[in-house]
Amino acid sequence: MDAGSSSSSNLKGQSRYPLLPLRKFDENLDRFIPNRSAxxxxxxxxxxxxxxxxxxxxxxxxxxxxxxxxxxxxxRRQLAEIFNMNRGRILAFKNKPPTPFELIPQSHSGSGTHHSKPAKPHRRRIPQKPEKILDAPDLVDDYCVNLLDWGSSNVLAIALRSKVYLWDASVASISGKHKTGVENGPVTSVSWAPDGRHIAIGLNNSQVQLWDSTANRKLRTMRGGHTSGVGSLAWNNNQILTTGGMDGHVVNNDVRIRDHVVETYRGHTQEVCGLKWSPSGQQLASGGNDNLLHIWDNRRSTQWFHRLEEHTSAVRALAWSPFQGNLLATGGGDGDGCIKFWNTHTGACLNSIDTALNSIEDTGSQVCALLWNNNERELLSSHGGFTQNQLTLWKYPSMVKTAELTGHISRVLFMAQSPDGCTVASAAADETLRFWNVFGDPQVAKPAPKAVHEPFAHLYRTSIR
Incomplete structure (x- = not known):
């Protein structure tokens, strides 16, 4: 019998249970594990x-x-009484604990309760095809004119040479034709007043006409503000109409008075291609064929507030943000191809995105027009030049491409947004007008119907003489 067995035999009379033999230490093991069964x-x-x-x-x-x-x-007795009295009350709450915050909504079914899975965010479906295509014969292919506008009364105006056609979107038909007269030269700009009833028409001979679309009659012709064609128009309210001329001047006109010219802004050396008032009506942005962007403030003198020279080509595309009053997006033409974002209070360039695609001369994608989505932080741009003549939807501020809409075969010069903010009309040098449900509400958007081709210029029923 070994030493371990002898020790165990000697202890039998003193212990309740005999100790088990000790485990032999294994030199190959790194630690000793005791036997707790004894x-x-x-x-x-x-x-x-x-x-x-x-x-x-x-x-x-x-x-x-x-x-x-x-x-x-x-x-001992006192301690026992205290112990028995407080037994079971350790960590007891004096008041009922608050109900925990429910991160995931619960749904009750019968006597049981289960947690419903969090709903996945709804992803808006953006139709890749236009809802409707209309012919727009004789649409002028000119980067410094503005021939398309959608009024608050849901009527779209488009200028084709010397005539302006009104398309009533509520009934999808032409409701009238404004005939300006061949002697006045071609139409170079159109713009609806905020009331959706009155429309301004700029002409190549430097005149501006005001029309009442409901009464189908011309109200007045304004002269003397410019010495050449009026390529851009912008209403600040129902009384002040701002005009941008090919002479480089920007003029504020009060349409209520006989001497309508009230202010003239001078700063551009070439044609004024783009003109937009901020939503507050305090700042005006003007872009020119001289590659300049000017910010004017109506609370100051007629001297420009900011003169911005970062673009390297003509500045036509202008869009004020609907969710931030001092945020302006601008686009450059051929040789530039950039979308820039500005803080118009400080004049700082917040970001610049090069929209260049693979092109023959690597000159970038000409930015023709810009529109903000009123419901989402998105920006829509239309393009020309060495591109697919597409409409590109960007997520702001990441500027990640969300969608590209193709179909036009020439540069997409003009875009206009419907009053409800869902539909965008695009007009291109291919003489077609297309309607896209790009900003549609995901809850009410329906699949886009098959595009139909209609002769735009032959749908009008009445004319103004």
């Missing part, structure tokens, strides 16, 4: 307290104070 904690506790069976209080007090005494017995 441990008897009850017996060990009994022996430590002298073999006398005592209550819980006796064990605790004797271990602390030794033998009992009258004072210790009184203290």
């Amino acid at each position: 441990m008897d904690f009850d017996y060990a506790h009994h022996m430590l307290n002298g073999g006398k069976k005592k209550g819980k209080e006796d064990l605790n007090l004797d271990s602390c104070f030794g033998m009992s005494s009258p004072s210790r017995e009184a203290y």
Whole structure:
């Protein structure tokens, strides 16, 4: 018998259970794991307290104070009362704990409750085909004119040479034709007043006509503001009409008075291609064929507020943000191809995106027009030059492309947005007018119907003489 067995035999009379043989230490192991099956904690506790069976209080007090005494017995009883009174009240709340915040909505079914899965964000479907295509014969292919506008009364105006056609979107037909007269020269710009009833028409002979679309009659002709064609128009309100001329001048006209010219802004050296008032009506942006962007403030003098020279080509595309009053997006023409964002209070360029695609001369994508989505932080741009003549939807401010709409075969010079903000009309040098449901509400948007081709110039029913 080995030494381990001899020790175990000698201890049998003193222990309640014999100890198991010790595990032989293995030199190949990195640690010793004891065998706990031989441990008897009850017996060990009994022996430590002298073999006398005592209550819980006796064990605790004797271990602390030794033998009992009258004072210790009184203290033991007091302690026992406190212990029994507070038993089960450890960590108990005095008041009912607050209901935890429910991160995921619960749905109740019968007697059971289950957590519904979080709904996935709805992804808006953007139709890749236009809802409608109309012919627009004789649409002038000129980067410095503005021939398309959509009024608040849901009537679209488009100028074709010396005539302006009105397309009523609510009934999808031509409601009237404004005939300006061949002797006055071709139409170079159109713009609806905020009331959706009156429309301004700029002519190549420097005149501006005002029409009442409801009464189908011309109200007045304004002369003297410019010395050459009026290529851009912008209403600040129903009384102030701002005109941009090919002479480089920007003129504020009060349409209510006989001497309509009230202010003239001078700063451009070539044609004024783009003109837009901010939503507040306090700042005016003008872009020119001289590659300049000017910011004018009507609270100051006629001196420009900011003169911005970062674009390297003509600046025609202008769009004020609907969610930030001092944010302006601009686009450059051939050789530039950039969309830039400006803080018009400070004149700082916040960002610049090169829209260049793979092109023959790597001259970039000509930016012809810009429109903001009124419901989402998105920007739509139309292009020409060495591109697919597409409409590109960008997510702002990341400027990640969300969609590209193709179909035009020539540069997309003009874009206009419907009053509800859902539909965009685009007119291109291919003499077609296309309607896209690019900004449609995802909750009410329906699949786009098959595009139909209609002869735009032959749908009118009445004319103004």
